[in-house]
Amino acid sequence: MAYVRTCQRPALPGVVVESQHQGGTTPPLPLDIPQKPAVETRHRFCDTVVIGGGSAGTEAADAARSEGHDVVVLDAGAGEEVIGVYPGPLVVARVQEGPSSTTLQVQPREQVIVATGASAIQPIVPGSELRGLLTPVAAQHMLDSGIDLGRSVVVGTHPTQLDLPHESGELVRFEGDARGQLVAVVLQDSDNQRRVECDTAVVSLGFTPRNALARMAGDTPVQVVGDAALEGDLPKCPPDGIFCPCSGVTMDDLEGVVERGFEELELVKRATLAGTGTCQGSTCLPYIRSFLSERGADLQPPFTARPVNRQLTLGEIASGAYDHATPRTELDAEHRRLGAHMERAGGWWRPWTYGEPDAEYWAVRSGVSVCDVGTLGKMQISGPDALRLLEWIYPTKVATLKTGRTRYVLMLDERGYVLDDGLVAKESETRYTLTFTSGGSSFAELWIRDWAEGFGLDVRILNQTASLGAINVTGPLAARLLARAGVEKLPGFAAFRRDTVCGIDCQIFRLSFTGELSYELHHPAGHSVNLWRRLIELGEDLGIRPHGLDTLLGLRLEKGHIVVGQDTDYDSTPRRIEHEWAVKLDKPDFVGREAVVRTNSVPLDRKLVGLELEPAGAEAPIQGASLYDGDRYVGYVTSSADSPVLGKAVMLGWVDVDDAGEPPPNVRVGGAAARVVAPSFYDPDNLRARAKVDVAALREAEAAGATFSASVPGPALTPTFERLEATRIVTTPEALDEALGEGNAASLQGARAMRTAADEVLVLGKVDLISIRESLRDEHCIVLEETSLAGRWIDAELAAEMLERTCAWERPGERPAFAQGTVADIPVKLWFEDDRVQFVVSNALVLDLEERLG
């Protein structure tokens, strides 16, 4: 269902071509169309793109080729219809191939040449829709082909080369018979009207350049050649006629709006809607410009040209776009096997519930449970300036943190608003581990790198979010389980230590989000499945079961722990969320300090408080429920849950405070009363979370004879890819230059080394980490095993075909070569050899990549 003004390519089977669309009827909106496979995209790279296959285009293409340019010619006559010239430059074309189409995206390195010619100005007098009207070019073609045009005349202001009689006079109208066939032309000579009978009228009103593609290019340099570069003729406006056939707008309409003050070309367009139809002004534009200049106004430039220049379907234009891919943790298949309902949350697929929320809850509160927290943002920072960087980005004091300890941190922006929260863990004076929320880690990386670079700090930064898995072992029996799992010692509260759990090397953090004794086990992602299964097996008689995110959100609410993004808003200051304890204003400076000092000097308006519903047993209100003090609205609920252990509903919510900064003691929510309380409902003294643990005794009772086989990383999340043995190195650019030499495809200890950044390299294959650390001239280097990558070798020819469809950037020509970027909208690293290409991707996105490569 396309409306087009002219047919430039052969009609397809099933396509009905009508002579005129007068803007009258509109087709029905299709209601019940099923989903269909995507239209394919091809990405091409060249030096020069020539749009137009006519004489000017051919000449321009030949000239460019003679200068050694790689030229792509896009010719509408051959079914290659350019729909837009976009910044980049990027030229997008719809390509008809038989009954189907593909979308071609061409990126020229040098130039775009527009050679789209000019089109004959269309007549608009009454009868212009009749059969028997021809442009001079069409008439010449038909005559050359020996087609009998019957009694033929040329009419219009412009001379032609045609060997036909040219009738002078202004066009008044065309007359036709009942079948819509032209029978006569009526012309006006001074006072005289004449009727000339004919079968064919060749209408010669001059030309208007087809330069929309050049006009829409904006600041992208485009060269216009041939007739497209012509100034164009302005036709005389007839008194009657439909000057905009797409929208069916008449000369009367045009006169009417101009008389009523719509004098600007753009206002005329909007008032008549001329030029907003299918042809986007190619018929009406010369007439409107002519009309306005006849009225004495300056000749106004054509209205703005915008993509799309040719009609294509949404399916065609969506070609090459992909759904946002949601990453999965290494445990994704485990969760699904356990019957979890998976949800997108914080940018990841996460288990929402395993189907028995009550049992999940009580496993945490009275036994032991595991939770996949691998989605947490995780980062390692090392270097002489590491402390300086952290003191700047965190409002808390990092300098007073002892080695082996962790501290809760807020991250503020320059306005003093809370961006994120997490932990800072000190490994040494110059080495720290940071954690962020699941949804906040990508931003946090940009944020931290920005500051580090902005200040020119001497630090190494490695985002380990996908590289490390994390399993939280929580519940009163958590330590017992870990004793069984073979740990030698367990860290005290807010401390961490490295140990082996079920035979797997883990960094064990003791902290508590659930309110129970908890240990977060960070480990190389490739071992997640082994660790998870071994823990669940070991805890079977303790009633262990995993809990999902829904349960976790309730557990933390009972403790009053906030979730940034749910309980906070864009403008939450530490004071508003009662986290001033996490901000040390006696520190000389940190991001947001100035703003916090300033806002602290004005009275508080609202704050985040705890709320308990009365009477006990009343059902928890929904998140977002309004809070009233008498009849006065005072705020709303941000988190709400029925607490099984407390037997009442507990909430966090925003409430307005009085002049003294105090919230009302009681509020009304729904039909019930609620008490404003300190937001720590469960175990407010943290006796459970901070319980003393006697590991030695537990080991004696639990760990006798516990041995674990060595863990090897499991397979990748899809069998078409293999899990890669790899090493990540972050060090100074100079140290890497020295170790790797020139180029980003190098080798280290005989293994392939992909230089992913000036200060970072990914080594594929077996290497000795210790000797690498020693050989690098950087004591602050980060050298870590990387187990979260999946790889697949693909034959060079097949890979080229896949990449032509899925990769919008130009690959290197030399071999071997390394390149990285998005492929099918997924971050991928590519290693090119003469006859094959290796695709390397995070296991978190390997399923999506597999599907998209086809």
Place this chain on the structure above:
Amino acid sequence: MNEYVERKVTFTWSEPRSSYDVVIVGGGGHGLATAYYLATRHGITNVAVLERGYIGGGNSGRNTTVIRSNYGIPEAVRFYQRSVELYEGLEEETDRFLMHDKKGLLWLAHTEMGARAERARAEVNTAFGAKTEYVEPAQIKEICPQIDLTGNGKWPVVGASYHSGGATARHDRVVWALAEGAMNRGVHVHQRTTVTGLVKDGERVVGVATDRGTIGAGTVLSATGGWVTRLAEMAGLRLPIRSHPLQAFVTNHYELQFPSLLSSGDLLFYVSQTARGEMLMGAELDPQPSYSTRAGHPFIQSCAQRAITLLPFLRDLRVLRQWTGICDMSPDYSPIMGTTGVDGFLVTTGWGTWGFKAIPAGGEQMAELIATDETPELIAPFSLDRFARDRTLADRGSSGTH
């Protein structure tokens, strides 16, 4: 006869006077609405609206014409609800055909967290007078039969808030009706008149310098879009505004069969059918601040992909045109209206992706402020000094796409 041709509005253009009681910089919806309400509600007509291009040629002519009040904080719900109500009466009041069409807005959730947020939206809307309810998938399918509730198997719809006050109107018509209404009562509108500076007498702004000469003013209101920070600089003000491009596109015309406005917070995509039958779609802001109104390919590509995910019938419809507007974003994603601390200089800005829907209420309230010299209660929370006073109005639930 084409029913969409404007046949009633008549503009009366004038030559500029040397001074006016009120000079409004920016002949878009907000500037013209302020002039209109000054004239109709307060009898103040010695007013000029200065427009550097043609009226309604900025963001007033580039938006996606959505009218709604389903915001996430009380201050915003109240204000936009006022605008929804003024829009409902505007055709009758101006006696002009604005193609106002109340059709309801579905705001979809694809996750449990999203569903909770939509329930919360319904809650705060209801508390402050906007009509919004939470609806289940079966009701969604009834309201919008074309939807694929599985989201192509990838983005299942788990629920939605349904805002029955959601509407659309023809943006140009709104601008013209307000301009004509103001002009008919004596207000001057000057097109092709670029403000190049502010005239000050001591600390007070007393006029504007333009490329057609200096014009004195009792009060100057900046109602510009896209370039407001540059104008405010002339008054010595630093506004907390960043301008980002926002894109949209339309298809060919089809019969009017798409019943509601549809929006997805998770996919960041929305769609409606215009009064002329085009399917109109948009997505989120471009992340990079810019004044460029060039159209981009990644936007239309990705937006079309999201559209097909929820509404597979769109796949075979043909795209007519894409375009770009500029959104002035404030730090808390709420507008800034009122006094500035500079005598004689007022602003209405920060209209982000919600400027069109606010036109009548924004104009009405700014007119009242100018006429009475007192900030009306409805817009008091949106004053510029809220940033200094730490009274920001973040609205996480609503800083969406349209």
